[in-house]
Amino acid sequence: MKDLKYLAAYSIPVVAVIGLIYRDIWAFLTPVYAFGLIPIIEVILAEDQRNLTDAEASDKKNNFLFDLLLYLNLPMVFGIIFYFLYSLSWAGYSTAELIGLSFSVGIVLGGNGINVAHELGHRRNKWENILGKALLLPALYMHFYIEHNFGHHKNAATAEDPASARYNQSVYAFWFRSMVYQYFNAWRIQKKLLKRDNRGFFNLKNDMFCYTLLQLVYLCAVFFIFGTTALLVAVSIAITAAVLLETINYIEHYGLSRKKLESGRYERVQKIHSWNSNHVLGRIMLYELTRHSDHHYKASKKYQLLDCHEESPQMPYGYPTSMMLSLIPPLWFKIMNKRIPVEMRS
Numbered sequence: 001m002k003d004l005k006y007l008a009a010y011s012i013p014v015v016a017v018i019g020l021i022y023r024d025i026w027a028f029l030t031p032v033y034a035f036g037l038i039p040i041i042e043v044i045l046a047e048d049q050r051n052l053t054d055a056e057a058s059d060k061k062n063n064f065l066f067d068l069l070l071y072l073n074l075p076m077v078f079g080i081i082f083y084f085l086y087s088l089s090w091a092g093y094s095t096a097e098l099i100g101l102s103f104s105v106g107i108v109l110g111g112n113g114i115n116v117a118h119e120l121g122h123r124r125n126k127w128e129n130i131l132g133k134a135l136l137l138p139a140l141y142m143h144f145y146i147e148h149n150f151g152h153h154k155n156a157a158t159a160e161d162p163a164s165a166r167y168n169q170s171v172y173a174f175w176f177r178s179m180v181y182q183y184f185n186a187w188r189i190q191k192k193l194l195k196r197d198n199r200g201f202f203n204l205k206n207d208m209f210c211y212t213l214l215q216l217v218y219l220c221a222v223f224f225i226f227g228t229t230a231l232l233v234a235v236s237i238a239i240t241a242a243v244l245l246e247t248i249n250y251i252e253h254y255g256l257s258r259k260k261l262e263s264g265r266y267e268r269v270q271k272i273h274s275w276n277s278n279h280v281l282g283r284i285m286l287y288e289l290t291r292h293s294d295h296h297y298k299a300s301k302k303y304q305l306l307d308c309h310e311e312s313p314q315m316p317y318g319y320p321t322s323m324m325l326s327l328i329p330p331l332w333f334k335i336m337n338k339r340i341p342v343e344m345r346s
Contacts, residue, residue, distance in 0.1 A: 003060070003304075006069050009285045012111050013076045016104045020084060023093070027100030030107050038281055039321040047278040051307040066304045067128075070119060070287070073112045074131055080108055081138055081237065085222060085230045102233050106240025111286065114139050114245045119287055121145050122299050133211075137218055140238040141245070142211035143186035150189045151182070153299050157258045157273040158266050159346070163246075167255040167337070167345040170329040174250045175243060244323075251275060251322045252292050254336060256313065257346035271297050271309040272344070278308055279318030290319050313339060 012034060019029045052060065060066065084105050087093075093101065113135045120132030121144075129145070136142045148163075155161035162181035165174045190208040191201075199205050223231040256273050258266040277283070277290035288295075288303040293312035295301065315322055316335060326332045 003063070003065055005284045006066070006287065006304075008281070009069070009073075009112065009287060010076070011285070013080055013108050016080055016101075016108045019101055019104050020080070020087070023091075023097050023101075027097045027104065030104035031100075034107055034111070035320055035324050038285070039318065039324065042279045042281050042318040042321060045280050048280050048283070049278045049308045052305065057305050060304050061302065063304075066302065070116050071131065073116045074135060077109060077113045077135060078138070080105055081234075084237075085226045085234060088226060088230050088233060098233065102236045103240055106237045107244065109139055109237055110241035110244030114141060114144070114241055115248075115286055115289060117144070118148065118289070119303050121149060124300065137214060138234070138238060139241040139245075140215050140219075140235075141242055142215060143183050143208060144245075146189050146207060147182045147186040149299075150193075151185050153269075153296065155266075156269055156296055157253050157256050157346070159257075161253075163249045164253040164257075164346070165250045165255065167257075167340065168333060169254075171247060171250045171326040171332070172329075175246050178246050178249060179242065247323045247326060248289070248319065251315070251319065251326055254326075255340040255346055256344050259343075269296050271312045274312065275315045276308060276312040277315040277318055277322070279315075279321075282318035282320055286319060290315075 012030065015033045016030045019026045084101060117132040117135035120128045120135070123129060123132075133142055133145055136144055152161055152163045155164075157164050162178045162185065165171075165178075187208055190206060194201065194203065194206060197205065201209070204210070219231060219234065222234045252274055254275065256275070258269065258273055260266055271293045274292040274296045276293040279290065283290045288306045291306040291308060293309055294306045297309075316339070317325065325335065
């Protein structure tokens with residue numbers, strides 16, 4: 001029964017559906033729940049630093065339940081998005097309801113879409129990678145698959161990585177830098193992969209070109225099927241999800257840097273180069289993403305197996321709380337800067 005704790009991740013979509021059904025003030029229930037109620041609960045609940053035993057890890061490693069819990073996010077995310085877009089033609093939403101519901105569905109796409117896509121994107125099965133890419137489609141963030149796997153995991157906690165926040169860099173400056181440079185980095189990586197395999201630009205192996213076409217097709221389909229308002233809403237949902245992702249990127253590596261060796265290379269990514277959080281609710285709702293230190297140490301490790309390491313820098317609060325704090329840079333700097341060793345400040 002303990003394995004079913006990850007069902008808590010579905011609470012965000014459930015709350016969003018409640019907002020879609022009851023509307024009015026309920027349209028804002030999802031952001032209130034995600035960034036109001038959950039942080040309060042995390043403060044009340046004790047942190048859980050326990051790691052699995054070897055026997056427990058062996059038992060859970062190939063348990064299909066953990067994979068199924070990920071796969072079910074696909075119909076949920078797409079179902080909620082398309083229902084919302086479809087309802088725009090007859091529901092008669094007020095401006096306030098449109099804002100609240102767009103934000104709510106964007107949170108669903110960020111937490112149950114992009115986050116799950118991140119987990120599936122690290123899997124070794126190609127069809128799981130495809131599921132992950134599909135979840136990135138409505139976020140208009142398919143380039144994330146290439147940049148994250150071939151760029152971020154290589155360059156994390158270095159000056160070369162746009163997805164690693166610098167010491168004293170505000171989250172607002174980070175959003176712009178990370179979004180823009182990750183996109184162009186993805187194209188650079190793609191060109192290198194094509195050159196390595198002696199392939200031209202117009203090739204089915206040019207994933208970035210295919211991603212661009214797929215995303216344009218998605219937007220055109222939304223426009224022709226649901227109309228102009230739906231297109232604007234779809235874009236706002238995607239922006240919300242992308243901003244949530246980049247805010248998480250911001251808190252995951254803020255201020256931490258790897259040493260540059262005499263050879264000109266950086267030291268290997270260690271458990272000290274990512275922030276770790278053992279706050280229970282955030283852990284299970286984000287499929288253990290908060291144990292980010294272990295994820296970077298071994299990216300292929302499935303979410304249910306991730307460990308906490310004593311040497312990893314620990315966040316004082318869970319992810320939802322930290323994300324909210326990051327929106328107030330002076331407060332964020334005051335809390336976090338003193339936790340970063342001088343020799344690691346980027």
